[in-house]
Amino acid sequence: MKKIILLMILFSSAACHTQKNVKSESDISDISEKEFREFKVLDSKNIENQVVWNAVSKQMEDFTEAEYERLKPYILEKNILELHKSRVQGVFTYEKLVKFYLYRIKKYDRDNNLSLNSIISINPNVIAEAKLRDRDFFNKKLKPLIFGMPILLKDNINTENMPTTAGAIALKNNNTGDAFITKRLKEEGAIILGKANLSEWAYFFCGDCPSGYSAIGGQTLNPYGRKIFDTGGSSSGSGVSIAANFAVAAVGTETAGSILSPASQNSVVGLKPTIGLLSRSGIVPISSTLDTPGPMTKNVIDNAILLAALYGYDKTDAKSQALKYYGKHFYTDIKQGKVSLKGKRFGAVKRLLTDTLYVEAIKVLKQQGATIIEIEEENVSLPKFINLLNLDMQKDLPAYFKNHGAKRLSLSSVQDVIDFNKKDSVNTMPYGQKLFYGIVNDKANKQEFIDMKNVLHENGKTFFNNPMQKHNLDGVLSINNYHAAYAAVAEYPALTVPMGYTKKGEPKGLTFIGKPFMEKELLGYAHVYEQASKKRKAPKNYQ
Template structure:
């Protein structure tokens, strides 16, 4: 066994872990034990983990034995990964979206993405805390808070640095080295937002690249699952397992001709050369000095790598008010369908029952109210209603033809550059991909205009049109390799 076992997993990349497993330097059982020890020692003030898989060690033992008998299944064989608590797993873990109403709910089947990970040999180590109902509960709810799990804090400064949401626990757990990688979900910024604030890599795929079957839904047209990892390469490895067509999710049928069995082939340090990248300055307005400096430094890096910056790109949709009835309708329809299929022992089986349950348990459930839930319940949830159809058409037209696609075509650029999650809303309505990579740190310690401490990490985000993941992965990797901004948070002597 290695002399410094905990140091073995700090910032360890998936390929390195896999090579060590193949050499016999370490076993998957030992890996699981190391991660469990680290979670036990350091997650207290962070609160990223909602629960751990009680069968993780046994699963690791089975995978170790399988490796000895028949060899490895691939790059994720025996690798511990954690999942956001709105991703179904049919095992001894619960799936609750952070709600006390579903605290004892066991999903009837694995989500498609969970099943893909299991088939690839990954060990589902645990469920991560999150903003309750993926921030669909109440607008004033603090990012990373759930009634079931409490508040997730940023490992780079618990209580002092904004953690981001709603995949808060997934990003914080990866940043703190509690797992090799994580899955998050995004409706509008929920992967790229916490990834940026926790100095990790997050990929929000094109809607339809990754199945949503078995995700607790928020928006039929915007939801997607995606990887969160410490490096672009690790995120690409996980995405390679997740991407695929699923007959139960019609959106994935659009991925025909766009799927790639291995997204790591697009990792290219020279990917920035000759690429034109647009900077929509509208989305940078109001930034504090420190994050503005981070964006300017990223622009200089891109230019030094051979990329051409097309500055002050404008889009006709800038400043419009999105039609929020779309998500409200979809949330009611999707949540009613999801809850109706749960075990009879679960106390709620519709959105109306959930609202009533929260009212009956207000002291625990309604710290921030439930205006998001009641607004959705006030709709019909019928996705043929005129107000819904018109809203969906408006959002799609403005985000695509008058948004991202307009900018790409009008300015002849290949991709767009944003600071952190500032471009997430337009990409969300379009259903287009984003990738966030560590972009630097703000060290002024002042309160930002958004009301949180800026003394922490920021992400740089690349955006493109539908199914442009190969391009975005290359750009992010080129930027990452040139900057190497990420460093682990100091949780104790192990990291020092």
């Protein structure tokens, strides 16, 4: 649900073409991806590596460099099905799998010339939990595919045993119970490895800061171009950590581009589901209208498996849908090789046909039997987009503090956070907190707010529905998070899959956008493309 908000919206035509010196009511430049520039802060001033590792250091003493090297060929870049096969064959235990990832995180993530700053905290009980999975491994009861798999959660998702900070010092001691989706993962037997860094407050905070920065976690860096390429936001740590093989998979959150952007920028698969498919309860919010969590993985089959584990009806979430799905619904056809693009019709945005990677991807889709129709983007705007987020967060953040935050927090509103940050501005907000000021200063009456949401929702649907109906399309093809804002307000699902690298080596993603609750279909389309193109390459310095 969340903050996934990444409003890093390299927006579609409406925002892309807004003149820099003219602010329109659709302009989201303050919360969109920024050109790369020098960082004010690189390493965290609020994480002590020794403290992060204290709880597991003793238990890691028996895991050697030699064991790490032995396991690399069986773990790096492998999908969940391959990992289970190795577990069955006795190549490793779940305990060894967890220790492999912990060893790798410690080796690469902080305090060295390859550090990525993608992890904020490690689950202190993670090795003990892995041992429990090993104990249950020989129980003949059929287990979910996520069983025993180490998963990272974006640090705006409530998790027992680790604080949920949203990257903010104000939430440093926000010790909570589990979010609904965290409980779902545990019920399915997944292992929570730790918490991933993010753009602070899901990038709806500073307005003039780099993607991937948080006061708690420091500046997340892109493994394909450390201090060169943008990480995307706000689920920066989730995207970076999976690109660098620090876990099997991660969960991010999105409001408008926050999964799609970092997934594309870090050459991983990211799914922003239909609003209502996954619960948002216990996730630090931006907008109860648009927020959603979603899976971020190295490949499509893992994405489908993680989505299946996250899915479940949450009666406390007003948008949660009680669908007739079961977990295997999302991955069975892929696993059984029953997905195809034959007879499928996709709209290719004419404006994007100057991108050689996009053109190459379209060629691959055609070779797999898809029909491609060139389409013009609909001339619809997204008026008062920022106002919607402001007004939602005015009420949604206090509701989180009341219902899901730690009781010891002396916070009940956005203004409380602003006041907290003023006490030590250099440490808590080196890039300022412009967007938080915008939140507290925004106003609208009840009817104005309803009208605002209705206009945005209808315009978003129009943007996709008109070409889809006119050309009988199964989906629209985009790049990265270029059309994330339209998909957000339409509440439509979008999935990005690696499409290659620019001449400079920067990753890009091919993004499939479909109608509500088409996740199964989008995953199938993306899997066919992924297997035919095989574009993802692990970052060379992290192999």
